[in-house]
Amino acid sequence: MRQAPNGFLAAMVDALGPDGVVTDSDVMAPHLVDWMRRYHGDAIAVLRPADTEDVVRAMRVCHRFGVAVVAQGGNTGLVGGSVGTPGSVVLSTSRLNHLGPVDEEASQITVGAGATLDAVHVTAAHAGLRFPVDLAARGSATIGGMVATNAGGLSVLRFGPMRAQIGGIEAVLADGSVISHLQGLIKDNTGYDLVGLLCGSEGTLAVITAVRLRLVPLDGPHLTLAVGVERLSAALTLLRNVRAAGVVVDSAELIRRRGVELVAAHVGKTPPTALLAPFTLLLAVVAGETVHDRLATALETLKPGELIDSLVAETEASARELWAWRERHTESISAHGIPVKLDVSLPISRLAEFEAGIDALVDRAHPGCDVHVFGHLGDGNLHVNVLGVDGSGGADWTRVEDTILRRVVELGGSISAEHGIGRMKAPWLHLNRSPAELSAMRAIKRALDPTAILNPGVILGVEAVEP
């Protein structure tokens, strides 16, 4: 572990008070390893600022001493973007968790970066509104982290990713200056879109301290439908026809039999027949008088032999049970070890081609491994998890990652759909981004963080300056 520069910790305690600076290694430990247990970080302290002014003071001290700052929300990221680096401090947003009142006239709410997604859901629902981004880590994932990574989740096909939900941001730049644009105006063309730029910048341009979020009306009840089909292309056709029939689709998830069987073994339950098809499309749609008929008509458009079985959840409890088969993929996979975990997107027109070839391709790169593919079908977004590759992050690991990512790019896809680049995918960013684009990104990074103290190594692989 690298030592703090002389006087740094004292200056930080001066700035934040003793409660704001954690150096006890037991307390620090959970902040220095990611959720997957793949990335083990290091830091000279964990900072716990209580408000934006604390973040300003902390940034000024770090700027003065040249100490790197790794902002951390719920630490639920999957690309190694939020654990510390040697000689850095981890800035935890856990105390910046205030929840503003819901502004019902504007359908918006201002929350601290450390507010959890779950807390925002609950607060919005109390006002008869809904925050339309949702993902499995909702109990720990924070709004700040979700903005910093432009998180996606289950309802992107209907509402867009985090970037589409942001009415404004408050953030602290590397030199401690504060950018605050929290009015939440629907239209506001006053210069460069700093809010959109910070969204997805993964803590490399600023520390986000508060966010203005847009809320949408609560839907009436949703209806959950599981459709087991023979081929992925049938799932795509069905989704297209359901939407063309005017059914409002809230989420459209794809799972494969292999994944369902893994979950079944993990949770000790027998899946319904519709989920034991080669592919299952799970749909949550907005219920309504004519929805059953429209769904039935859309199902009839499938070619003979394509449909294996379908199942409508009639109660909320049975809907939750159906969704659990999708949501418990991640934990069921993790129970077998640390997977190679990739999150990619493809043009919808190449999705079936990608899926059809990926198992054999990965098997050639690393014989005997176990490939799990699932994800957000409507967005062309697949999660590819590979079990059975030894030596997390070693040469075998890298070969599997490289094989999958190059195949994605070959088919016109993106190496990161929603997880971000982090430390994990930085070596492959050049597959998706031209030298001109990388150079423009580096120029922006230098412009806003000239001494490179914000989350060094993330996205662009820029090294931290030595203190």
Add this chain to the structure above:
Amino acid sequence: MRQAPNGFLAAMVDALGPDGVVTDSDVMAPHLVDWMRRYHGDAIAVLRPADTEDVVRAMRVCHRFGVAVVAQGGNTGLVGGSVGTPGSVVLSTSRLNHLGPVDEEASQITVGAGATLDAVHVTAAHAGLRFPVDLAARGSATIGGMVATNAGGLSVLRFGPMRAQIGGIEAVLADGSVISHLQGLIKDNTGYDLVGLLCGSEGTLAVITAVRLRLVPLDGPHLTLAVGVERLSAALTLLRNVRAAGVVVDSAELIRRRGVELVAAHVGKTPPTALLAPFTLLLAVVAGETVHDRLATALETLKPGELIDSLVAETEASARELWAWRERHTESISAHGIPVKLDVSLPISRLAEFEAGIDALVDRAHPGCDVHVFGHLGDGNLHVNVLGVDGSGGADWTRVEDTILRRVVELGGSISAEHGIGRMKAPWLHLNRSPAELSAMRAIKRALDPTAILNPGVILGVEAVEP
């Protein structure tokens, strides 16, 4: 007129061919004055690149000679952002007007920056799809210009502004390097959001050459409803109740009696009674079986005395006639002279307060002038046009602008909702943007355009470097 640096024009003709470089003052003239006839520009040539490679060559020559480049689409902007400055070249995108085929699977299309909005509407409609941004200048406004200014228009409340419709951008940076990200993937978190940053940068960070646009399904028929009310607050209540009743509102425009009377005099027609109320809310909603009932119920929620009259357009022709009362505001105002023309947004909760006081406030700043207020009610976006102020851009003019813009900011609004900052509002940008924000924007500008040759003076008031 400033002279071209020695050798510049010859180098440019070498780069673009003689057809690509216009120096004839008659041909240049329409490129050097804006639509309002307020901004009279100057340039040493108008460039007409035929493709992206031409733009690259042109930018390299300009970079080498230190000549400023003002990108120009349809020249329909309203803030003086697209006319040349002394010693600059105007780069017209008129020949970059290709229309790609509609990608029906992805519901997207790639078009050249010079394609007009109208051409995109027509092409999308042929494929049974719709490009959901619309505005009155559709016949001339180009997609490149609309992206560069993050244009808004009539259906922002339903679909969002241009930024929400962009699947990707191709653009040429100041040094001639090309950023090309046109895949149109729904999810793509690979580094900083350059696409979103260029959108709204008004030609100061890059020249946009092509855009990937998202299309939406064509609706069934729309129904147009005009509701005359006594007070602006009633129009807001009605709009809220119509949306809460589940009616899909495509546009919601506000006009005032004074504006209707001006249009009536200009076009020589008598308006229907509903349009002679103090305020008229014009709604386009998606038609459907229960829509008439829902609208009637929403109308019943108005307090007694609030509703003056309402009118449903039963045919497409009568709907067009109703909308013409709104769309012809701009030309009817212009027929009386060059107006002080502002485009502002306010929190919905302060909209009525702003409108109620603005006539008297402007009258105090400039007695006897004529204030017209109309705009996109659902977005809190009002256009404020003032006739009867002499001396375009002079001291009286500035006092009126200053009065209105300061009042907007006092109520928590934005000095530019959808027109952008351009040259016109640069002196007031500091009202909405803090020193830290302006400093961050300047740093980004320097990072991407270190010699400040891209549209100097626009947004940040940065001066062009001398050649």
